[in-house]
Amino acid sequence: MAIAKAERLMNLALCLLGTRRPLSKRELRGSIEAYLEAGGDDSFNRMFERDKEDLRELGLIIDTVENLDGETGYLARRDSNRLPAITLDAEEAAALGLAAKVWQQARLAGAASGALQKLRAAGMPEAEDAYEVHHSALEPRIPVHEAAFEPLMLACRDRRPVVFDYRKANAARPEQRHVEPWTLECWRGHWYLAGWDRDRGAERVFRLSRITGRVRSRAGVFSAPVPDVVTVRETVESWAGESATRSALIKLRSGCGYPLRAKALSSRALGDGWDELEIPYGHGLDAWLVEFGPDVVVVEPADLRADVVERLRAVAKG
């Protein structure tokens, strides 16, 4: 019966951490039972390379050292693998405990619990049961539904260029995009990628839910610097029509359209069952106003009025 992978990884970690001198692959193979059972050299080599990568994912720094005979040896030095001293009080520990629960994505949820466990092992105090009672009732959650999230997160981390098919909001067909990924940002529950679009030679923001198919990483690492400030939020706000530079005058039936009133710059009652409001006029306002049907009439500007009338005519045709 095959030895479980966790047992094999644990043994490799303990061997590498426990040794004072670099251990050769041969020595490791002789010390770890699972490697003896691995069969031929090829399958052992593949297994060993994968295991080293997995341990590096866990944060282990594994040094590769060549000895006098030209043989490669491996070790995980104590001083480079030790967590620096960190002292957290009970409140700080509880705050991190709350933060660690927000991820709904398996990889990050696992990583967050792993981080807490390392801190716990390093002496982080445990929450008292009583703490829950007077703690904030908030349950923040970070949703991650997009399949593209994990490959893009890894590509951003490792600075690997990616290629994916992307369908713009109003495009019928997806188009292939080559991107140097910079950052991922979650806003209003949706994930966006900012990066350098190689074909367009410009910064672009992509919405992850519009990526179709698989995200593939390209060979190599990109070296162009990532800007300190990436303006995902401003770009998305302008898509959302929230960066209005003009204003519009509308008539709104009394008692209706609270969201429009909440955004109004000014409003006055006209006295005949209608109010007049001045509201910010950004991208998408026409579509929003049409939602209110006969409860809204655009007074000015004329271009907004024309857009709304055109939309209403399309619906009126049935």
Place this chain on the structure above:
Amino acid sequence: MAVNAIDQTRRMLSLVTYLRERPGAHVSDVARAFGISEDELISDLDVLPMCGTSFRGGDLLDIDTDGDRIWWHNPDDVAEPLRLAADEATALLVAARAVATLPGLREGDRQALLRATAKLENAAGEAAGASSRLSVTFEAEGGVFAEVDRAISERRRLWLRYYSPARDELTEREVDPIRLFAVGRTYMEAWCRLSEDRRTFRLDRVAAIRLLDEPAAPPELELRDLSEGLVQPSAEDPEVVVEVGPGGRWVAEYYAHDSAVELPDGGLRITLRASAPALLRRLALRLGADGRILSPPELAESARLAAVEALAAYEVQDGHDGYDGRGPDGHGYDGHE
């Protein structure tokens, strides 16, 4: 299960460090400290005695348990606290920064979080660098949030003036808050005394809020599992079919749906279930030339009539509107970004 093996290895390495300092630790305490079930802990304890620096020399961890307490008979110095991996630092730091930006967070909690974040950045060293590649912003209405949070901790009833997009009107009601949660936007789950049912309220739709003196008395309810998504349409809800052109494809992104069939022109035929189909009249108006409702026909007709009525106001030269009849229920749109 590759992910599980990695998580388990990570956990076992921390476990060894933890157990070294606590001879005879109780299984229940250790499981709680590690945020795992006792069964998971026992399965880790089954693996650990197979691990060590050499199976041949007998250098294996002599860790055993009687199911209640855990003993390590040959503790050694391998077990030092390990540095954080890039993903670990990222997961915790990004989450901590996001939570710290919630406007309604209690000041004491925020301060604790900021202190912890700074210490963590320090301890993570260069592993903290990758955390700048991810960021999360929660939206929350600060004042409303603080009132709800206080009502929950003091178990008090709330009065709300709340915007209902279904009727495009503000309603006043008293609610017994159950919990606050943030999934992109921030929501309150509460027992609504008006509808005598459990309701979810979006904080940005709360027009006014007041803390009442009466104690909250929500009935005992099982909390919903939020990982399934906020909108959980029921199979009994009426079916609505919407056909959109390429310009209306966003509907599939914003509405939970049963199916979305590709059309030859690059559009979609989307079938969804709506607890209040009238809400979708608003969607039909918004779509304009980019889409229409195929069924039910009376819903399509109500959108058409609303548009005809609205157009009339533009055709009356003096701007005086000759219609006073409001349409039936409508309006449920969430704001298309």
